[in-house]
Amino acid sequence: MLGIEDCLTEVMAIPGALDAILIDQTSGTVVATGGASRHGDVERSAAGLSETLRATLDGLAVTAPGGTVRIDDMIITTDGGHHLLRPLETLFDGPLVIYVRLDLERSNLALARHRLQALSGRLIST
Amino acid sequence: MPSVEIILSGLAGDRATGSLRLGKAGAIYLTDGRVTYAESATTPRLEDLLAACRGISAHAVRQARQAATEDLRGGEPPVAVPQILGGDRLLAQGLLTRGELEFCVLSTVLDASYFLLESTGHRPRFRRGERHWLGPQWYFDAAGLLRECKRRKAQLEQTWPSAELDTLPVIPRRRIAAQRVVLSSLQWEVLVGADSTATPADLARRLGRPAYSVLLAVRQLASRGLLRVPEPDAAAAPTAQDPLPRRTRGASEIPAAGTGSLATPAPLPGATGDPTDVNLLIRLRNALEALT
Incomplete structure (x- = not known):
């Protein structure tokens, strides 16, 4: 039985994880944060990240062959690291989004994706 | 208070x-x-x-x-x-x-x-x-x-700056001007659930979704011209039944002026739900805000 805080702790346990934010997609608000090295404005980055996801969905919906899209996760690689966004299917509200920033050198993207997937399954039993 | x-x-x-x-x-x-x-x-x-x-x-x-x-x-x-x-x-x-x-x-x-x-x-x-x-x-x-x-309030206003649809039954248009639309899953649920009698709050309860999210979806749909916006006459009807100046008993001067204007409702410019109008208004407002 996993709560939101435990969930973030586990996200931070992914090898190479630098920081994590749990975002409410409805308005892009911060639900919880993980990771000690927080710099910058978390609220603004959460709002920006949720907008990123929304814009991507809009873009993909038009180009997708079937016209419908479902994002499992989204990976953005910058010169500073990998950024993983994973919408969590909650049963109640529009999706919550887990964001995690991974160290470019010390992380394994495939492992991180796998761990996030397993985690969201445990957080919400469907 | x-x-x-x-x-x-x-x-x-x-x-x-x-x-x-x-x-x-x-x-x-x-x-x-x-x-x-x-x-x-x-x-x-x-x-x-x-x-x-x-x-x-x-x-x-x-x-x-x-x-x-x-x-x-x-x-x-x-x-x-x-x-x-x-x-x-x-x-x-x-x-x-x-x-x-x-x-x-x-x-x-x-x-x-x-x-x-x-x-x-x-x-x-x-x-x-x-x-x-x-x-x-x-x-x-x-x-x-x-x-x-x-x-959240700012987000609602940015989407569609009018609150007129917030408490009215959600009525999707039978035909729309566009040839193709892209919907979010919640917008889909709202359209499927809309039965021309349920207000956004009713829909939220029925769908088991937060009322704010449903309200936002309704305004998004409205801003794209997918919902029927009430006719200006229909919107004015309730005020005609229950005219504002009920204080007539006390002071006589101000309500007199009020009733006078109400008795002959000034013809309003035809309010359309055309999304281009609203978009223009939003852009105009943003431009004005940028000026100050």
Whole structure:
């Protein structure tokens, strides 16, 4: 039985994880944060990240062959690291989004994706 | 009278524990100055969300609630038996996981707070020490919650700056001007659920979705011209039945002028729901804001 805080702790346990934010997609608000090295404005980055996801969905919906899209996760690689966004299917509200920033050198993207997937399954039993 | 916002900030500063009752509109529960629960008459209750999405019967929730309320009532602070809070009871029954309960409380509180802070016409009363039967599941910083409500309000206004559809039945247009539309899953649910009688609040309860999200979806649909916007005449009808100046008994001068103008309603320019108009207005407003 996993709560939101435990969930973030586990996200931070992914090898190479630098920081994590749990975002409410409805308005892009911060639900919880993980990771000690927080710099910058978390609220603004959460709002920006949720907008990123929304814009991507809009873009993909038009180009997708079937016209419908479902994002499992989204990976953005910058010169500073990998950024993983994973919408969590909650049963109640529009999706919550887990964001995690991974160290470019010390992380394994495939492992991180796998761990996030397993985690969201445990957080919400469907 | 101080606004709910000011009272809430004050209570948070005092690290108060209790419930802030806002008449029929609802209540906000605080624990040590942090908001732990909020319920509003206009938003779906926790039970509704659980029932609609998780198939948890209202009966099970009621049982947990009753047991917890008895605990809270019977158990004065120095009591030997540990009190089991309602939330833990629900978890113990294996009906849902802790994560789900937390999410559920999270979205219920965010949703209810938005409408509670907007609500007026009540006398806020604080009942010190009163707790919600669920027990604290998630702690909101009051200042953060107020900020979030402001953000939500701004988001609504940016989407479609008119509140005229907020309380009317949602009626999708039979035919639309566009040749193709892209919908989000919630917009889809709203359109499928719309039966020409349900208002956004009704739809929210029926769909088991937060009222704010549904309201936002409705405004998004309206801004794209997918919903029927009431005719200007229909909107004016209720005011004609119940004309504003009812104070005629007291002062005679001001209402006289008012009734005069009401008797012959000035022909308004035809209000269209054309999204291009609204987009133009939004752009105009943004440009004006950029100037200052």
